[in-house]
Amino acid sequence: MTSSSNNAALEVKTKDGVKFGKELREKEFCFKKGFLNLNHGSFGTIPRAVRDTMRDFQDECEGRPDPFIRYRYPVHLDEAREAMAKLLNTPSSTLVFVPNASTGVNTVLRNIVFQPGEHILIFSTIYGACEKTVSYVTETTPAESVKIAYTFPVEDDWLLTEFERKVKEVESKGGKVRIAVFDTVVSAPGVRMPFERLTQKCKELGVMSCIDGAHGVGHLNIDLDALDPDFFVSNCHKWLHVPRGCAIFHVAQRNQDIIRSTLPTSHGFTPKGEKVDSPMPKSAFVSPDKSPFVSNFEFVGTIDNSPYLCVPAALKWRESLGGETVIMDYCQTLAREAGKHVAGVLGTEVMENSTGTLGQCCLSNVRLPISPSLVQDIATKSGIDKGEVGNMIRDFMERLSCEEYGTFIMMKWYAGVWWTRLSGQVYLEMADFEWAAKTIKEICERVEKGEWAVPKGKL
Structure with missing residues (x-):
């Protein structure tokens, strides 16, 4: 006991x-009477207060579709980004929303233009869909992958040592680790990774860091200003009591020119050699004050994005607790x-x-x-x-x-x-x-x- x-x-x-x-x-x-939810980590859930907020947004959208989607939605979206910026201690200009962490990891890896000899470094406990993304990228680009193999439980110090050894091993063979993908908390088994130390080690070794924080916000204290990763994505619908699917995607200012396309490619994509004044043929969808990065992710096709808008309500509810x-x-x-x-x-x-x-x-x-x-x-x-x-x-x-x-x-x-x-x-x-x-x-x-x-x- x-x-x-x-x-x-x-x-x-x-x-x-x-x-x-x-x-x-x-x-x-x-929850339905008689059901005990012991597996919050997979899909999360929301309190009634946040559910009601989501339904209010959905009702407003159905009541006046064009006015809401064109004019009101961007305002609410900015409010949600500002709320996440405060929580994560980072400028809102580094944050956009995507449906889930897998989408964020895909967005990073599919935007990088890999050169021959460049590697993606992963850990053996990487989330399955993300590992398959790496496999796809190595099939369709010059990129290669390298994996650190182990079985938990292992020590954090060993992971850091092995990470550095693997990077130098690739370099000794004439290659370069371009980017490393690692978790905040591994999905299965559910254990914490030393992601702060790995991020710092990436800086020391000249490797870009892509943190899969599927289990991140609401689960661990995340300070992006102190952490300073190259890329970070975290589901809000797992531990932050936000409706599915919603993830916050952080791209450091220094790397925003790398992320040229959303998934799917949106109206905000700018082909090389062209200048696009607005992400859409309708200027209502973008403010000229917003960066190309933020504007690009503001309208990525027509889906129900009401979960993104529920972040302030979820944070307010959590504060009440x-x-x-x-x-x-x-x-x-x-x-x-x-x-x-x-x-x-x-x-x-x-x-x-x-x-x-x-x-x-x-x-x-x-x-x-x-x-x-x-x-x-x-x-x-x-x-x-x-x-x-x-x-x-x-x-x-x-x-x-x-x-x-x-x-x-x-x-x-x-x-x-x-x-x-x-x-x-x-x-x-x-x-x-x-x-x-x-x-x-x-x-x-x-x-x-x-x-x-x-x-x-x-x-």
């Missing part, structure tokens, strides 16, 4: 006296204590390195007590290829958590064993993870009984 001091740290109330956890969940959130520090401290403390408790019930351990840096975030990873040899025997008897077992059991457990337990519990086959990733959030409390521990234990027992290997309908 948790210590009394840490229990006290989780006794947090909003400015209106509503207790974080179940009380806040029932008062402020939109106590503000960014209160929220992050609660979520990070809850994730750590939840991980300890679940590991204790399961008789396993939390993924962590010797310096305790991996768990300095709102996620924790607990090893599941499933015997690989036992389930491999079940696979053999059932005629299942051994190479399919890891992900097959993962999929079985996740679906089972949905269909029979009224939740979704994220599972991961990693380093030859199974893990669960737990998310700390303001609408959760330790009682929820006490229930989760019993539920996960029961699911693991069902795995070892072989239910996953029995065709549906045959039980």
Whole structure:
């Protein structure tokens, strides 16, 4: 069980006296009765107040489509950019919105004009879609890729040393690492990367930094003025309580001439050798006072961009809870204590390195007590290829958590064993993870009984 001091740290109330956890969940959130959301990290969610703001914007757009899209939307968008600029401590001229972090990473890598011998450096725990983006770019341009291979848990110092070694190895062969892509917090397993130190190391080595902060704003303290990355993108719809899909995309002033095209290419694109006075044939869509970078991203095709406009409402709601520090401290403390408790019930351990840096975030990873040899025997008897077992059991457990337990519990086959990733959030409390521990234990027992290997309908 948790210590009394840490229990006290989780006794947090909003400015209106509503207790974080179940009380806040029932008062402020939109969850269906009987569903417990234990996987905030994947898709996030919004409180009713922010949902209502989004619907107000959507109603205004439907009520007067042209006046809203042409004249009102840019005003609200600038307000959202200014709000994010204050939160991230950076000029609003460095910020635009994109639908998600993957779009931001794609925008960077597809805009860089790579020369022969230039490399994109990635880490083995890069988000899958981003790694495939790198593969696509290396197929269609002269760029090459290089990967730092490892299995968590590893030490931050080792990652920094290996990063420098890999960059110099490429250089020793006549190449150059043009850009490095790395996370703030890895998606799976959910661990914190030493992104601040990696960004500084990029500067020392003459490598551009592209930070995938999918788990960034609202999750960790991000100071872009101090960090000074070349490129940074962070989902707002995961941890900042903004509707899906919304991500803030930061490009340092020194690099804005690199980002010539949005995805898809918008009216703001300027072909080489031409001068375009306005991103669209209609001057209503742009102010001449805005930079080409900001103007380019202001109108990227017709989609529902109302989530972008909800940033001020989300920040106002978070302030009503106590503000960014209160929220992050609660979520990070809850994730750590939840991980300890679940590991204790399961008789396993939390993924962590010797310096305790991996768990300095709102996620924790607990090893599941499933015997690989036992389930491999079940696979053999059932005629299942051994190479399919890891992900097959993962999929079985996740679906089972949905269909029979009224939740979704994220599972991961990693380093030859199974893990669960737990998310700390303001609408959760330790009682929820006490229930989760019993539920996960029961699911693991069902795995070892072989239910996953029995065709549906045959039980």
